[in-house]
Amino acid sequence: MEILTRIGAALQEGDDEAVGRLTGEALAEGLAPRRILDEGLIGGMNAIGEQFRRHELFLPDVLLAAKAMYAGLDRLQPLLAAEGGALRGKVCLGTVRGDLHDIGKNLVAIMLRGAGFEVVDLGRDVAPRRFVDAARETGALVVGMSALLTTTMPVMKEVVDLLRAEGLAGRVKTVVGGAPLSAAYAKEIGADAYAYDAAHAIEVVKRLTA
Amino acid sequence: MERLADRLQAGEVLVADGAMGTLLIERGLPPGEAPESLNLRRPDLLEEIARLYAEAGAQIVGANTFGGSPARLAMHGLAGEVEAINRTGVEAARRGAGEGIYVAGSCGPSGRLLKPYGDADPDEIYAGFLRQTGALVAAGVDAIYVETMTDLAEARLAVRAAKAASGAIPVAATMTFDRTRRGFYTVMGVDIPAAAAGLAEVGADLVGANCGNGIEDMVLIARAFAACAERPLLIQSNAGLPETVGGRLLYKETPEFMAARVPELIAAGAAVIGGCCGTTPAHIRALRQAVDRTMSGRRPRAKETREGTQA
Numbered sequence: 098m099e100i101l102t103r104i105g106a107a108l109q110e111g112d113d114e115a116v117g118r119l120t121g122e123a124l125a126e127g128l129a130p131r132r133i134l135d136e137g138l139i140g141g142m143n144a145i146g147e148q149f150r151r152h153e154l155f156l157p158d159v160l161l162a163a164k165a166m167y168a169g170l171d172r173l174q175p176l177l178a179a180e181g182g183a184l185r186g187k188v189c190l191g192t193v194r195g196d197l198h199d200i201g202k203n204l205v206a207i208m209l210r211g212a213g214f215e216v217v218d219l220g221r222d223v224a225p226r227r228f229v230d231a232a233r234e235t236g237a238l239v240v241g242m243s244a245l246l247t248t249t250m251p252v253m254k255e256v257v258d259l260l261r262a263e264g265l266a267g268r269v270k271t272v273v274g275g276a277p278l279s280a281a282y283a284k285e286i287g288a289d290a291y292a293y294d295a296a297h298a299i300e301v302v303k304r305l306t307a
Numbered sequence: 308m309e310r311l312a313d314r315l316q317a318g319e320v321l322v323a324d325g326a327m328g329t330l331l332i333e334r335g336l337p338p339g340e341a342p343e344s345l346n347l348r349r350p351d352l353l354e355e356i357a358r359l360y361a362e363a364g365a366q367i368v369g370a371n372t373f374g375g376s377p378a379r380l381a382m383h384g385l386a387g388e389v390e391a392i393n394r395t396g397v398e399a400a401r402r403g404a405g406e407g408i409y410v411a412g413s414c415g416p417s418g419r420l421l422k423p424y425g426d427a428d429p430d431e432i433y434a435g436f437l438r439q440t441g442a443l444v445a446a447g448v449d450a451i452y453v454e455t456m457t458d459l460a461e462a463r464l465a466v467r468a469a470k471a472a473s474g475a476i477p478v479a480a481t482m483t484f485d486r487t488r489r490g491f492y493t494v495m496g497v498d499i500p501a502a503a504a505g506l507a508e509v510g511a512d513l514v515g516a517n518c519g520n521g522i523e524d525m526v527l528i529a530r531a532f533a534a535c536a537e538r539p540l541l542i543q544s545n546a547g548l549p550e551t552v553g554g555r556l557l558y559k560e561t562p563e564f565m566a567a568r569v570p571e572l573i574a575a576g577a578a579v580i581g582g583c584c585g586t587t588p589a590h591i592r593a594l595r596q597a598v599d600r601t602m603s604g605r606r607p608r609a610k611e612t613r614e615g616t617q618a
Contacts, residue, residue, distance in 0.1 A: 152487035155496030156457075160424040195339010197382045197418060222339065247549045247556050248328075248338040282551050 100126060101137040104169065108141030111161025117168035130176040131213075138169045139211050139299075146296035156200070163207050170211055177213065185212070186306050187237040191219035191228060193252035198245035201275060204295040205241060212299045225255040232260070232269045238306045241298065242288075244275040254286035261287070270305040274298060311367070311409050311449050312477050312512070315539055315578050320602050322595040323367040323411070323543065323581025324360035325588065329558070331356070331371075341383040343374050346392045350399040357403025357410075363588035364595030367579065368404045369452060370396040372443060373415040377435040378427070382418060390442045397446035411450040411479070412443030414465050421460055429464060436468035444473040452541075453480040454517050457493040459501060463509045470510040479513035479541045479579070480506040484520065484528055491528055499528065503536040517543035518583040522565045529575035539578030546585030558585025562593030569597035 100123045107115035116138075123133045145162045148154045188209055192202045199221040206216045217235050219227055232240050240260070244250045253273050260266045270289040273282075283291035289305060292298035314321065331342050334352050345352055357368045375393045380386050393412065400410045417435060419427035440451055451469040456462035462480055469478040482502050484491035492498050497505075506514045514536050516528045525544040532540050544565065546558035565586070572580055580598060582590050 152485075152489060152492065155492065156494050157424050157496060160420070164423075195337070200420070246338070247551075248332060250551070252338065277549065279551075285551070 100128070101133065101140070104133065104137030105141035105144065108138060108162055108165045108169070109145055109158075111158065111165050113161075113165040113168035116165040117172060120169040120172045124172065124176070130173045130180065133169070134173055134177065134211060134213075138166050138173075139208070142166055142208060142211065143296050146294055150294060159204065160200070163204055166207055166211060170207075174210075185214050185303070186239075187215045187217060187235050188239045188241055188302060189217045189219060189228060189231045189235060189237040190241040190243070191223035192221035192243045192245075193249050193256070194222055194224045195252060196244050196246050196249035197221050198275075199243070201245070201295070202241075202243040205243070205274065205292075205298045208295045208299050209241075209302060212303070214302065225252060225259045228256045229259045229263055229265065232265060233263070237269060239270045239272060239302050241292075241302070242271065242273050244273075244278065247277045250275075250277060250282065253288065257287045272298065272301050272305065308407055308409075315477065315513070320573055320577065320598050321366045321409075321579050322364055322591065322598050323541070323579050324357075324365040324369055325582030325586030325591045326546075326584050327356065327369060327371055327373070327413075329585055329587070330359075341374055341380065341385060342371060343380065343392045343396065344383065344385060346371055346395040346399065347388065350395055353396065353399035354403035357400040357408075358405070359588045360591055361404040361408045363592040365404075365408070365581070365591050367409040367411050367450065367581070368400050369411050369413045370400040370443070370448065371413070372396040372439070373413040373454070374418075375442075376414065376417050376439045378417040378419050378432065379415070389438055390445075393439055393442035394446040397443060397448055401447070409449040410447075411452050412440065412446070412448040413452050413454060414439055414443070414469065415455050416457070416461060421458060429460070432461065433464045433468055436465045437471060440465075440469040440472035444476070448476065450477045450479060453478065453511070454543075456480070456482045457497070458495045459493075459497045459505045462502075463505060466506060466509045466511050477512040478510065479515070480511040481515045481517040481541055481543065482506075483518045484516055486520070486524055491524075491531060499531040500535045503532055503538070507536065507538050511538060513541040513578060514538045515541035515543075515577070515579075517541070518545055521545055521547035521560050522568045526568050526571045526575065529572050529577055533576040536576070540576050541579040541581075542572055542577045543581040543583045544586070545583045546587075546590060549585065560585070560590075562587075562590045565590055566593035566597035569594060570601045573598070573601050 272290040274292040280291040290301045292301045453465040522544045547560040
């Protein structure tokens with residue numbers, strides 16, 4: 098238990114070296130990889146996310162914590178994959194066409210990977226057609242869309258409409274996020290859910306795929 | 308034409324222009340297309356916007372060069388056009404604004420995160436800003452705006468580059484702040500005292516805030532700057548924060564609503580007042596009228612304002 102608390106604390110300090118080392122120690126102690134992930138790494142990221150929402154810390158702290166999370170994930174990922182059944186399904190993620198802002202989307206990708214989802218990261222400036230084709234080809238359960246610009250938000254509606262036109266709505270759920278987004282906007286364009294930050298995105302995707 | 312620096316030194320309050328992006332979108336700029344690409348393809352639109360703002364009473368108009376740094380243009384496959392885009396942006400603004408109006412070159416964020424948060428090397432980002440601001444100076448700008456910054460380290464690189472490109476023209480540096488329970492911070496965690504000191508230290512001639520807030524919060528931001536800044540202030544407020552109504556974006560602050568707060572901005576030491584997202588020539592006209600009404604005398608110096616608030 099002690100070691101998981103230390104992993105979470107090191108992650109919150111953005112100390113990637115310590116997170117990697119402590120994750121190794123936790124494995125050596127015989128803790129299950131899934132538990133190290135949930136209670137150590139994701140627990141730490143959730144705490145960071147909470148403080149970010151309260152403006153007690155800022156983006157640099159979140160970015161360093163995310164880097165530190167990767168240091169732990171790198172050690173756990175092969176073991177989680179070998180455990181089998183750990184993967185919770187595929188999620189296609191991207192920043193919508195015309196928008197080059199991917200900091201938030203990248204954080205969501207890290208958190209979802211951490212939570213056991215297989216993430217297909219389509220990158221930024223992603224056209225509606227690419228979202229839909231990728232969802233079909235990969236068998237994704239969820240399409241996640243990000244936008245920072247008020248001018249690119251409407252592209253999300255194009256994706257939702259195209260999924261519906263191609264008969265994928267229902268089977269493929271949609272979740273939207275980004276600074277100018279809101280639950281009201283998500284509802285207005287017919288998206289299945291809105292996530293207000295990376296930690297919330299995990300909850301939402303888990304709910305949509307349950 | 309009298310030098311901009313001299314007029315600011317003399318204590319005048321000047322009015323800058325309003326939103327560029329908002330007007331370009333109204334004129335058909337497709338979402339996600341680099342606005343700066345219009346400098347090469349449709350300079351007539353930029354000329355028209357500069358003319359509308361000058362006619363509304365703006366004394367400084369901004370060139371459409373916000374995303375004109377090499378790093379930013381590279382994201383749109385336009386890295387080879389840095390000089391041409393910055394030059395044509397300035398030329399279009401100059402033609403549209405006409406005689407007696409100052410043209411400021413805009414220099415926005417590189418779009419990259421500096422190490423250790425991202426992978427951008429500070430030397431590379433500095434070199435990019437130097438290339439952009441060098442092109443702006445070569446095209447004859449009267450001032451440079453380093454604007455919409457959230458990372459103080461990046462803002463300082465841009466100010467240093469602008470000062471290296473020309474020691475003779477004023478460089479204004481503004482950051483974008485969010486209201487929190489503990490005061491105003493950029494998303495990267497920079498507060499107003501840190502911005503005021505950090506930007507002045509590398510040579511910014513004006514400091515302040517743009518974007519991210521409506522006029523009421525901008526008054527609070529200006530007062531916070533006045534309490535610590537040794538430099539005159541540049542304040543460019545949004546017409547409120549955008550709201551989506553029936554799929555359309557609306558900025559709800561009217562020209563009259565914004566203009567009503569001008570006396571407070573001037574009392575806080577604002578030397579240049581302009582608009583950001585959602586503001587239009589109608590807003591700038593109202594701001595100019597309010598500035599003219601308020602300025603029967605000189606604006607208070609930053610120091611006098613500070614002494615005033617202590618008294």
